Amino acid sequence: MADGPNSIAAKMGAWFSAMSLQLLSRFFEKRETVAHLSPKDRIKKYGYRSFIGGQNPERWYSIGRLQYFFLVSQGLDHSHSFLDLGCGALRLGQYLIPYLDENKYFGLEPEKLLVECGLFHEIDEKIVAIKKPRFAHNYDFNVEPLHEFDYAMANSIFTHMTQSDITRCFQRLLDKTNQNTKFFFTFFEGDSSTNQWVESHANRGWHYSFEELESFAHGWNLKYIGDWGHPNDQKIVEANPIN
Ligand SMILES: C[S@@+](CC[C@H](N)C(=O)[O-])C[C@H]1O[C@@H](n2cnc3c(N)ncnc32)[C@H](O)[C@@H]1O
Numbered sequence: 750m751a752d753g754p755n756s757i758a759a760k761m762g763a764w765f766s767a768m769s770l771q772l773l774s775r776f777f778e779k780r781e782t783v784a785h786l787s788p789k790d791r792i793k794k795y796g797y798r799s800f801i802g803g804q805n806p807e808r809w810y811s812i813g814r815l816q817y818f819f820l821v822s823q824g825l826d827h828s829h830s831f832l833d834l835g836c837g838a839l840r841l842g843q844y845l846i847p848y849l850d851e852n853k854y855f856g857l858e859p860e861k862l863l864v865e866c867g868l869f870h871e872i873d874e875k876i877v878a879i880k881k882p883r884f885a886h887n888y889d890f891n892v893e894p895l896h897e898f899d900y901a902m903a904n905s906i907f908t909h910m911t912q913s914d915i916t917r918c919f920q921r922l923l924d925k926t927n928q929n930t931k932f933f934f935t936f937f938e939g940d941s942s943t944n945q946w947v948e949s950h951a952n953r954g955w956h957y958s959f960e961e962l963e964s965f966a967h968g969w970n971l972k973y974i975g976d977w978g979h980p981n982d983q984k985i986v987e988a989n990p991i992n
Contacts, residue, residue: 784952788860791952797838797866800951802905808980809840816904817844819977819985823931825900829853832892832901832925834918834934836884839867841902846872846882854882855895861886890921897927903934907962908983910949912941916965919988923968926990932969935983936962962986
């Protein structure tokens, strides 16, 4: 009797389900509204950290530190030339720019406003004056002023990209490598048939298998590393140019 459809427990269960559905649909509605704003409007309205997905300070700093310690553990030295692909508002740059020698940090970030916010809020201007980090702002993976890079990191970049953009990225970066280049990138491991959108977008997620990524990376050899402690379970891969 206590378990019948009119019991208090059953009514509360139904109420909780209805509430959860409502909250869930509000969450997706808001996400879609945000996704339709231009990147600049999203940065202005919600803030630069939020645009990157680091609104919570602990998350902001921990993902920056995670990348920094990972790179150092993989042999990154202060004298290496480094490319931060999709550097955003310098979540990694705030640690790497002070660490690397002068002129060795290069950030590619299409949204210039993010870099301006990072330089203003996240890093001491005296360090910037001494280390002279360089930046490029485009969606074409054009890192032209950069001669070549020893190390690169693309954290949470291919997680937001179509197959054709990832393929183009590998093609364009190949010209800037040397025989020891190590390019680390993260991805959401999964079934690409669930990818719903046709254009790359910072607020939407794409999944790929490791084998698919290998097939996009012409001229590169990929090594699966996998878990590295990323809070969103993004896996990491090392790519090396085939010499
Ligand atoms: C989720 S954020 C990650 C930022 C940074 N890597 C970090 O860990 O904080 C994705 C970044 O990729 C940038 N982005 C989007 N399309 C890009 C492209 N074609 N080339 C380089 N960066 C791109 C976005 O503007 C955004 O700053």
